Amino acid sequence: MLDLIVVVSSIVALLIIIYKFKQAHQHNKHLTDELKQERQRNANIESDLAHANQKMEHISNELERVKSNSLPIRESREEHLSSENERLTNELKQEHQRNVNLERKLRISGSSLSQASQDNEGLSNQLAQERLRNTELEKELRISGSSAYHTLLDAIYAEKRIETDEQRQKFLGHLRKVSEELGKEYQAQCFSPDYSRQDYQEAYLLRYFLPYSQPIPYLLNRLILKKDFPCQLPQDGTLTASFFGCGPGPELYGLMHYLGGSQSGINISAAMLDIATWEHGRKIVFEHLLPRVKVREFKSNLVGNARDFLPDDSEKWVSNSDLIVIQHCLNEQGNARDKQLLENLEQIVRKMKPGAVMLIVERAKYLDTKDLFGKFRYELDKKFGNSLAIEGLIKKRDGIEIKPILEVIPKELAAYFFMEDSSNSVNPVKFIWMAIAKK
Ligand SMILES: C[S@@+](CC[C@H](N)C(=O)[O-])C[C@H]1O[C@@H](n2cnc3c(N)ncnc32)[C@H](O)[C@@H]1O
Structure with a gap:
């Protein structure tokens, strides 16, 4: 029995040992698995680590490279920025200076504006x-008699x-009647x-x-x-002019004013070419109104033959x-003499030099002269064609109205x-005209 107990206990003990061994083996296996897993994890971590190290190294290399590359750029950029900065600072300074100057100018111009x-x-x-x-002077002028009317009147009184x-x-009252006679x-x-009558000349x-x-x-x-x-009047030196039927020479007085008076540089x-001599009237004019103008006088007949028309x-x-x-002289010739007159006028055009200009002026109210203008224009176109430039207003309704000269009229005159009549001295006069220039 004892043996049995021993055997049984040995068996039990053996079973326990086997069980324990199994358990230990099981545990061991479990641990081995865990170890394996742990190793695997370690290996993974190690490879990750190695990978991370590699990456780190790469990054650090990259960093190094970037550092070594970016430094000069930054330095040159900094240099550039600093010079840019300097430039802008200078500009700013200049702008500031400009502002200061402008402000100063503004102050000055403000004060000069008020000045x-x-x-x-x-x-x-x-x-x-x-x-x-x-106004005072004008009044004085009326009294002192220094207008052209005063000059003429005083010259006549003196003569x-x-x-x-x-x-x-008394004299002016009489001259008024003479003037009415002439007007008629x-x-x-x-x-x-x-026109040889002295009183006609004075009137x-x-x-x-x-x-x-x-x-x-x-x-x-x-x-x-x-x-x-194409008229070319000289701008300096001497202007040569011929005045036909000019009487006492109002055209010459007008020309002198056009050229700038007696002080002008020209x-x-x-030449005054007229059938009448107008001695009395011309003496007054050239002594008192045109003292510096030298003239040559010719006795010329606008409707005469060549020798009478252009003598000497x-x-x-x-x-x-x-x-x-x-x-104002064509109207005094009468229609019967038109043919000779036209021939003589053409003769003048033929003799004119290139650039010269001929002006014909008549009072618009004389209808016969309008016909004459038309005929003359026709002849010129026919005989001279394009060698002339012709301008003009020859119809009565187109005539130009020229206002009287701005001269103070003496009270007594x-x-x-004049009294209150329709004198040319106070009313506009209508003219027809033609201008012919030789090309
Ligand atoms: C009304 S006055 C014009 C004077 C000046 N031309 C003027 O505009 O005041 C007319 C002038 O033509 C002149 N006359 C008249 N018939 C003439 C003729 N056949 N030949 C030259 N002159 C003439 C007269 O002697 C007078 O001087």
Whole structure:
């Protein structure tokens, strides 16, 4: 039994040992598995680590490379930035300086603006005073007699030795009647006033001379402004001119004004060609109104034959002329003489030098002269064609109206000579005209 117990206990003990061994084996296996897994994890971690190390090394290399590369860029960039900065600072300084300057200027111009407005005010006051003085002077002028009307009137008084107020009044009253007589002659169909009469010449001077000095400067201005009109009047030196049927020479007085008065740098060398001599009237004009102008006088008949029309060396004078004027005399010739007149006018055109200009002016109210203008234009077109440039207003309704000359009329002349009639000295006069230039 004992043996059995021993055997059984041995078996039990063996079983327990086997069980324990099994358990230990099981545990061992479990641990081995865990160890394996642990090793595997370690291997993974190691490979990750190695990978990470590699990456780190790569990054650090990369970092090194970037560092070594980026440094010069940064340095040059910094350099660039600093020079840019310097430039901008300079610009800023300059801008600032400019601002300072502008502010200063603004202050100065502000003060000069107020100065200017003060000056302006001062000037307007001066202007107002000047106007006042002008009005005063005009009044004085009326009294002192220094307008062209005063000059003419005083010259006539001096010639006639008229001194007292009473004599003047009487003389002007008489001259008014003479002037009316002359005016009536002009109204007639066919007229030829006796210009040798001294009283006609005096009346003509006072009534027509100044208004009739207007058309020439007017037309010259108008033609000179027309760039395609080929007239070439000299700008300096001497202007040679011929005046047909010019009477006492209002055209010459107008030309002198056009050229800038007696102080102008251009001299007029003039020929006066007229059938009448006008001694008395011309003496007054050339002694008192045109003292510096030298003239040559020719007795010429517009409707005469070649020798009567251009006597002596007047032909040469016409050929040398820059300007030829025929004003207010064609209407005095009568239709019967048209043929000769047209021939003589054509003769002038033939003799004209290139660049010279011929001006024909007539009062618009004389209808016969309008026909003459038409015929003359027709002949010129036919005979001279394109070698002439022709301008003009030859129809009565197109005529130009020229206002009277701006000259102060002496009180006594207004009161006893003009009175309140429709004098040319106060009313506009209508003219027809033609201008012919040789190309
Ligand atoms: C009304 S006055 C014009 C004067 C000046 N041309 C003017 O515009 O005041 C007419 C002039 O033509 C002149 N006359 C008249 N018939 C003439 C003729 N056949 N030949 C030359 N001149 C003439 C007269 O002697 C007079 O001087």
